[in-house]
Amino acid sequence: MLQLSGIKKNFGNIQVLHGVDLDVRAGEVHALLGENGAGKSTLMKILCGILKPDAGEIRIDGRPCHFASYRQAIEQGVGVVFQEFSLVPYLNAVDNMFLAREQRNGLGLLKRTAMRERAAAILGQLGVEIALEVPVRQLSVAQQQFVEIAKALALNARLLVLDEPTATLTPAEVEHLFKVMRSLREQGVAIIFISHHLEEIFEICDRITVLRDGDRIGCCEVAEVDYARLVEMMVGRRLENCFPPKPALPGDADPVIEVEELQLARGGPVSRFELRAGEILGFAGLVGSGRTETVLAMLGAHPAACCKLRMNGVPMRFANPAEALQAGIGLLPESRKEQGLITGFSILHNVSLNNYGKYLLGRLFVDRAREDEDTRLAMQRVRVKAQGPHTRVDTLSGGNQQKVVIARWINHAMKVLIFDEPTRGIDVGAKADIYQLMRQFAAQGHSIIMISSELPEVVGMSDRVCVFRAGGIVATVEGAAVTSEDIMTHATTGRTRHAA
Numbered sequence: 001m002l003q004l005s006g007i008k009k010n011f012g013n014i015q016v017l018h019g020v021d022l023d024v025r026a027g028e029v030h031a032l033l034g035e036n037g038a039g040k041s042t043l044m045k046i047l048c049g050i051l052k053p054d055a056g057e058i059r060i061d062g063r064p065c066h067f068a069s070y071r072q073a074i075e076q077g078v079g080v081v082f083q084e085f086s087l088v089p090y091l092n093a094v095d096n097m098f099l100a101r102e103q104r105n106g107l108g109l110l111k112r113t114a115m116r117e118r119a120a121a122i123l124g125q126l127g128v129e130i131a132l133e134v135p136v137r138q139l140s141v142a143q144q145q146f147v148e149i150a151k152a153l154a155l156n157a158r159l160l161v162l163d164e165p166t167a168t169l170t171p172a173e174v175e176h177l178f179k180v181m182r183s184l185r186e187q188g189v190a191i192i193f194i195s196h197h198l199e200e201i202f203e204i205c206d207r208i209t210v211l212r213d214g215d216r217i218g219c220c221e222v223a224e225v226d227y228a229r230l231v232e233m234m235v236g237r238r239l240e241n242c243f244p245p246k247p248a249l250p251g252d253a254d255p256v257i258e259v260e261e262l263q264l265a266r267g268g269p270v271s272r273f274e275l276r277a278g279e280i281l282g283f284a285g286l287v288g289s290g291r292t293e294t295v296l297a298m299l300g301a302h303p304a305a306c307c308k309l310r311m312n313g314v315p316m317r318f319a320n321p322a323e324a325l326q327a328g329i330g331l332l333p334e335s336r337k338e339q340g341l342i343t344g345f346s347i348l349h350n351v352s353l354n355n356y357g358k359y360l361l362g363r364l365f366v367d368r369a370r371e372d373e374d375t376r377l378a379m380q381r382v383r384v385k386a387q388g389p390h391t392r393v394d395t396l397s398g399g400n401q402q403k404v405v406i407a408r409w410i411n412h413a414m415k416v417l418i419f420d421e422p423t424r425g426i427d428v429g430a431k432a433d434i435y436q437l438m439r440q441f442a443a444q445g446h447s448i449i450m451i452s453s454e455l456p457e458v459v460g461m462s463d464r465v466c467v468f469r470a471g472g473i474v475a476t477v478e479g480a481a482v483t484s485e486d487i488m489t490h491a492t493t494g495r496t497r498h499a500a
């Protein structure tokens with residue numbers, strides 16, 4: 001149904017696609033796989049008319065197509081769910097779904113009821129309940145993701161592109177999405193699916209095309225390959241165990257932060273925990289179990305009913321995150337685009353952000369050479385793939401943007417780092433790099449709190465794990481008890497049990 005052949009694309013003097021082929025059949029789910037920056041999103045933007053290819057051809061049903069805009073692609077039945085959200089935050093779900101394609105009656109008036117019903121029907125088909133009246137910015141990230149998907153479905157697309165749709169979804173929501181994808185597949189819709197979760201690829205896809213550095217490495221049936229082979233195709237080398245070994249921690253390591261009492265809302269559960277020097281403390285739990293809020297409350301960025309903590313034995317209360325930063329606590333937020341980066345700035349300015357004092361020469365001058373050098377070093381350490389420190393962050397691939405946030409804290413000499421979903425949207429090779437960096441940081445005697453919804457990551461990385469449920473910590477596990485089963489049991493049944 002779809003044939004892309006010899007697609008080439010340059011940005012300035014960098015070629016990011018070197019003549020890529022891709023063919024997709026009606027009624028199949030086709031995975032597009034590759035490391036961060038391999039060119040997946042760029043290829044999809046070319047497919048839907050947002051970017052112009054420098055060479056190559058697009059055919060749909062054998063006929064050559066030249067899309068001058070996304071609108072023309074939509075008319076040919078191509079729908080896309082973009083990696084970075086494209087919703088208008090101030091409009092509600094219905095208005096977003098029908099933006100620029102509003103249904104009107106003979107008088108040119110909006111058919112509000114009809115659009116609302118159609119929107120409700122599509123969201124119903126997705127099996128999600130979403131308030132249709134409120135601006136989408138008031139919805140959770142997962143709900144916004146579903147509105148995004150519903151928007152593409154409203155196009156009645158014959159070819160649907162999903163660029164990392166599962167990155168922000170819970171396992172149950174992913175299952176929902178897969179159900180919808182299966183039913184679309186039965187109706188003969190062709191789906192291109194991008195994800196860094198290989199187990200999802202094995203579950204839902206029929207064929208896989210792998211890109212590496214803008215080249216097509218191969219295309220195969222899912223049944224023909226295994227995990228190790230796929231990874232090898234993606235990164236060009238075999239990956240050993242991606243989690244670094246956990247060193248034995250002395251039982252008497254000093255507590256750096258002791259949270260004596262933290263209550264998010266009056267009457268809610270009370271959390272207690274301590275973070276020790278040199279450890280990685282995992283925060284596990286279902287989405288919405290209060291992990292992020294608890295961390296934000298600690299840093300003074302979320303109103304809590306009660307927050308009593310000590311840092312290095314001294315009682316503390318942070319009025320705002322700037323004070324926490326002063327005390328040496330850095331946060332990598334879960335939504336890099338809104339909270340972690342200024343995307344219109346260069347990598348350099350994002351890395352030295354809130355660390356300018358370090359580069360002042362006297363009161364008037366900035367040591368640009370040193371700033372430049374530090375940024376280059378930090379970029380190398382986390383392997384940001386970009387032309388140089390002056391590249392704008394919004395031209396980087398999603399995964400590379402995340403690495404820039406990490407580069408900032410690496411450069412900022414923090415004592416405590418809080419990682420909220422550290423590897424969301426990060427490819428397997430880069431994940432291993434990030435885990436390594438986290439371990440090195442801890443080995444220097446620093447501490448990490450890692451919030452993660454990926455159980456293998458929690459189990460593979462944490463020395464101890466606090467399990468959250470309904471707004472507070474219900475259990476703390478360590479040693480041999482750090483297993484997926486144990487954590488899930490606590491997260492879902494909430495039996496209170498504190499390990500010694």
Ligand SMILES: Nc1ncnc2c1ncn2[C@@H]1O[C@H](COP(=O)(O)OP(=O)(O)OP(=O)(O)O)[C@@H](O)[C@H]1O
Nearest residue numbers: 011016036037038039040041042395396397398399
């Ligand atoms: N507008 C742009 N200007 C300059 N370079 C760009 C632009 N858009 C993308 N690039 C570069 O093209 C390359 C491919 O990026 P792309 O977003 O397609 O990667 P990706 O495979 O989708 O990665 P990810 O898995 O991280 O989303 C990257 O090196 C990126 O920096």
Ligand SMILES: [Mg+2]
Nearest residue numbers: 040041083398
């Ligand atoms: Mg991408």
